[in-house]
Amino acid sequence: MGALNFGTGQLADHLHELVGYKAGVAVSLPELCDLLSGSAYPDLVLGSEEHMVRIRSEEYEDLYFTILHKVGHTPDKHNGIFDLFDLTLRLAQEHGDSFAETLQNLYSEGTRRLIEEAHRERKKSLDPTSLVMSAYEALGKPGVNAMIQMIETHERIRRLSPHSGARWVEWNNVIPLNGLFSRSSDKTVHGEFIDQRLIDFLSTNSELLSKMHWRKFEELVAEHFHRLGYKVELGPGQNDDGVDIRVWVPPRDESAVAQLHLIQCKRQKEKVDKVTVKGLYADVRYEGADLGVLVTTSSLSPGAKNTIDVRGYPIEEVNGAKVFDWLSALRTPGTGIIR
Incomplete structure (x- = not known):
């Protein structure tokens, strides 16, 4: 994977704005470092206030998801796209490689059709019912449960991703954590x-x-x-x-x-x-x-x-x-x- 460069003082500002947009909570730099204590990141964030830092993209996402969890935005620390890899691997172990591959193809093709339909009809949301039904027809009841997990995992990634503008709640204000x-x-x-x-x-x-x-x-x-x-x-x-x-x-x-x-x-x-x-x-x-x-x-x-x-x-x-x-x-x- 690639890397991201941040000038002096830019990393903390970037994280505060990004995670603040997603979670709606304002914290000071010392509070941020306290939340990250026990991880590999407090020294990185503090050091970024004094000099430029270069951070691998996978470390950047891990830092971001760690903060989301520490401010309570997520009950557990997520791993972004790796959560999807873990789900696919688990489904393959439980039901076989063919099951996991079929499910992924059904999701990809079905989602593409739903997006095209939404564009044509100017819809603002997608109805996943057809995805679940296609999984049932091809894979039976296990396919239904697996498709629901697939939909939920993709949606969670979309909402939590630092590269996406989606978020769970449209916060009406920002509150200070020290309150x-x-x-x-x-x-x-x-x-x-x-x-x-x-x-x-x-x-x-x-x-x-x-x-x-x-x-x-x-x-x-x-x-x-x-x-x-x-x-x-x-x-x-x-x-x-x-x-x-x-x-x-x-x-x-x-x-x-x-x-x-x-x-x-x-x-x-x-x-x-x-x-x-x-x-x-x-x-x-x-x-x-x-x-x-x-x-x-x-x-x-x-x-x-x-x-x-x-x-x-x-x-x-x-x-x-x-x-x-x-x-x-x-x-x-x-x-x-x-x-």
Whole structure:
């Protein structure tokens, strides 16, 4: 493969603009290097600020796909066209060389016809139904599954490729990644309480949960309950008497009233003590709530758990592991850096 040359300072600017267009997140140069730590690229990016760099095209794409993954835009690191090679090899191993070759020919010929038809009829999208049907007629049910994988792989490559203008989401704004660690009052555009891109970033960098700003953690928890379809009231963040979020859970019986759950958020590394548990229970009783929920990036201390069990407090714990499960559910496939 060939190589790409970047003048002094051009590589970082290029990556920020390119990945920023795809993912809609702005990060500083130091943050970019931190995200790349553990790979072979931090020194390359820093060095490019002082002198010209020459990078092989396959390394350039690997660097780009690494950043896409580290900002949370993709749940796993993709490998561009090599993902297609891997798929074809796997299909050949599972079903034979003739199967894989036939499938590839069906996809290539069918896609060409669909593109020609779209040009003639001025369509803006392609309907892959005919591709799937042709695979079924030629290769049976295994051909259907394989064709769907082929279509999805090609589409993923098209959307993620640094050489393509396609992207998953037409972002309405650009958000700074460092806003995750400060109390930003900017109105969210791609989310109700917290921006989707910050959720995607955290799903890939869950070790930063305990370092995010406490207000952002509250917004993340509120977003979770909002996505469940509940009515959510996020407190002011200060002078809230310990109740960070109020959630009304719809009753199963239409004649009943909604249940009130009081949510207290603890973004911290140390375990939550029993004093906090007692305080939440007092709030539950005072407001006549049905349940108190302690959501923490850590976990409850043994004493706190014992207090809940022995006294029968209507309090549930959501620990750091469960919050990570929430992130996995909240992230959006294929979504999730510019100066």
